Amino acid sequence: MNKSRQQELLRWLRQQRHHGARNLRVASLLGFAGALVIIAQAWLLASLLQNLVVAQQPRASLLTDFLLLLLCFVLRAGLHYAREMAGHRAGVAIRRTLRQQVLDRLNVLGPAWIQGKPAGSWATLLLEQIEEMQEYYARYLPQMSLAVFIPLAILIAIFPINWAAGLILLVTAPLIPLFMAMVGMGAADANRRNFVALARLSGDFYDRLRGRETLRLFYRGAAEQEAIAASTTDFRQRTMEVLRLAFLSSAVLEFFASLAIAVVAVYFGFSYLGELNFGHYSTGVTLFAGFLALILAPEFFQPLRDLGTFYHAKAQAIGGADALEQFLRESPDPTIEHASRELSLTAPLHLHAQDLVVMTASGEALSQSLNFTLDAGKRVALVGQSGAGKTALMNVLLGFLPYHGSLQINGQELRDISRDSWQKHIAWVGQNPHLPAQTLRENLLLNSRIDDATLMSVLQRAGVDEFLDRLPQGLETVLGDGGVGLSVGQAQRIAVARALLKPAQLLLLDEPGSGLDSQSEQHVINALQQAATQQTTLMITHQLNELASWDEVWVMQAGQLVQQGHWQELIEQDGPLREMAQHRQKEIV
Incomplete structure (x- = not known):
């Protein structure tokens, strides 16, 4: 120095x-x-x-x-x-x-x-x-x-x-x-x-x-x-x-x-x-x-x-x-709040991107120009090789990264909406579940009020009920340091249940079944597929065998959306999705 x-x-x-x-x-x-x-x-x-x-x-x-x-x-x-x-x-x-x-x-x-x-x-x-x-x-x-x-x-x-x-x-x-x-x-x-x-x-x-x-x-x-x-x-x-x-x-x-x-x-x-x-x-x-x-x-x-x-x-x-x-x-000052508009949704959530370029906080481009529309109620799977830019797109949708171009929610520009207001309408499940609260109930509800009947129904859909009886105090069990340790699969099921309990209009999923055993993965995927039919959903995944039932598949390559359409339509034409499917088939064989 x-x-x-x-x-x-x-x-x-x-x-x-x-x-x-x-x-x-x-x-x-x-x-x-x-x-x-x-x-x-x-x-x-x-x-x-x-x-x-x-x-x-x-x-x-x-x-x-x-x-x-x-x-x-x-x-x-x-x-x-x-x-x-x-x-x-x-x-x-x-x-x-x-x-x-x-x-x-x-x-x-x-x-x-x-x-x-x-x-x-x-x-x-x-x-x-x-x-x-x-x-x-x-x-x-x-x-x-x-x-x-x-x-x-x-x-x-x-x-x-x-x-x-x-x-x-x-x-x-x-x-x-x-x-x-x-x-x-x-x-x-x-x-x-x-x-x-x-x-x-x-x-x-x-x-x-x-x-x-x-x-x-x-x-x-x-x-x-x-x-x-x-x-x-x-x-x-x-x-x-x-x-x-x-x-x-x-x-x-x-x-x-x-x-x-x-x-x-x-x-x-x-x-x-x-x-x-x-x-x-x-x-x-x-x-x-x-x-x-x-x-x-x-x-x-x-x-x-x-x-x-x-x-x-x-x-x-x-x-x-x-x-x-x-x-x-080098980091932005949180006291300088550029986006202060509250998001008030009077209609189902609709996303539209025009010439969207995802940027880092220091001003470097993480993607090429992206154009897409995510209609209300649609279920879209986002696939691509590692490093293609899928996580960058997910982070900009979560409000964590700046962007150039236009990204509108029901006609309102995302950069003009305060992050807290926007994230109230989002439920997110990632690869690594985080359970910050002390007890299982607190991690599920996060200060919201849910009646017991709805709570138990969601726990059953997410597969939490399978191990809930084995916990010493049920929903009041203390987790983490000084409490009960959960497996990654159990923690992920709790994270899924938490997302399902949130009254959100947009469900964002970042490979939620990654790293789980087959039983836990099946519980997680089934629960999320049921939830996806009730709200607008975008899911990053490497699993191609379940995508035929999804409304659309987006294929990302080198920071660009190169294919958009239904699974059957894309798999029948030459392109990255067909190559990935064939490569995956060879790995299985």
Whole structure:
């Protein structure tokens, strides 16, 4: 990562602090108050030592000073705790806002964008990389102002007492941030590489975990285990590189701070021996001045040392912000709502596309010019080889991808209709069923109200009733983590039942029987074929043996609709559908 990129990310990180501005201001003010208490504490302690050792005053006469000193200890601890809590709350507020921004963008972009990266990468972005910004906002940012104010306040307290001690501190202070910057120059780049390796490792591991059955079937288990071991070793080495930089930075800071404090101690030691006679404004070097300077000298460097310690947090935040800032910059802003029209259907749903070109969010074409009409109540099967553009067409119909040309629903342009309004009229079943709610009933109803008779009828049509009795609590069974695990076929039947329960006018199916056993596939296909007769339906499929009963078959090739018509009509003429059917027949034989 070059220096200009680091500066750009640092500016972006500072811009996000307004999400926790109030708590950051409170943390800084508490730190300033703590600095004043530190000076008062040192002053009281030096004064007590002067009065006890030199002036030989009785301890009883100094009771007030002792009580004030005790109050300073308690107050300092309380202010430090309150400052830590305010900084923590600021970091939590900023991280929560950033996560919400990412989730809002992903919600707007939809699955067409999300599927472009492994799920593990999104998990790393949302959890690990945003989490690494906590210390930057909670500690580093408040410490930046304290690293200036506290040393300045201490110099103001020391210079009137002894200008030589103040001068020593003033001259040695810049060495710490100078060497801190030199040592930490490569820390941000090391952290960025570390996050890239973590995202890659998370994505690879999750993908292999999902495909473990396929890997075992093809005897790839040992090879993939070696690949994960190599990725883990690489990540461990990168993590140790980051830790090495952090420890080196701390060692350098401790060395220069200790050296400066030692110079102050040597100066006062030789002054008390009469070897050095300057810095005291012709009043002599008193025990009070020496104690005050030596007590405040470590406190003078402590904010700089803390800043050096938290400098690693800055490097971590810059490394974590790289992918996050790029994602937020390149993805569309969900607060900019271009489509706001509500879709009100007074007639059966009818789709018409004229010169439709499906686009990615970045403006690249995913299809050629498409022209089609999907009449109300029609059942259409969409077939084609993998990569032909079927999923892209499905995603634009779902409202997840932009397009050029025209795509009208009952005469209204889809891009002018709000996505939420449009999706209320759509039921969708994909290849991978998602059951986000806690119980089986909640996953079926999704906050809608359905009477029990209708619910049980749909469950019977979808084949859910076959395994419902085997679940411990029936419809109230808890699914997922901490609950009952379902097979893919069972989860798909539930997804089909959920689609059938939704009062939608358009049913979109993306290979709903893919990856299922023959029994589950038959249940799913039968239920969907019954549902397709009651609403407008478009189904992506590779199964050609059931298409003779469908109203139309669309054949897609290289991003273009090359054939449209009834199955019997298309199978009798030379073309892609006939070739696919013949090829499938040869595979069976």
